[in-house]
Amino acid sequence: MAARVLLRAAxxxxxxxxxxxxxxxxxxxxxxxxxxxxxxxxxxxxxxTMLATYAMGVNxxxxxxxxxxxxxxxxxxxxxxxxxxxxxxxxxxxxxxxxYWRRLRKYNTWHHNRxxxxxxx
Numbered sequence: 001m002a003a004r005v006l007l008r009a010a011x012x013x014x015x016x017x018x019x020x021x022x023x024x025x026x027x028x029x030x031x032x033x034x035x036x037x038x039x040x041x042x043x044x045x046x047x048x049t050m051l052a053t054y055a056m057g058v059n060x061x062x063x064x065x066x067x068x069x070x071x072x073x074x075x076x077x078x079x080x081x082x083x084x085x086x087x088x089x090x091x092x093x094x095x096x097x098x099x100y101w102r103r104l105r106k107y108n109t110w111h112h113n114r115x116x117x118x119x120x121x
Contacts (some may be wrong), residue, residue: 055068
């Protein structure tokens, strides 16, 4: 009984403890045609010598120099064998590889989803 009285008193004195979803913050605008300031992205380096000698944007510390690029001999061989172009088509892959079967499953899933939507192929 005393606990109920204490809970009611606490609810009455603390109005911020309402049930339900949090309200969205109200956006105040100074005028009808005033553009809102958007988020600014990082500064983009356009200096060709800096781009050729440093890995720009790789340093995740707030302060400090950019990471310098090393000679190719200090990087592993597999790094230069990575396929950077568009993904290979199903006909270009070897049927004995796992990549072939993963791509085939993806294509079949896409095909099945299109059939479920009722769209023409």
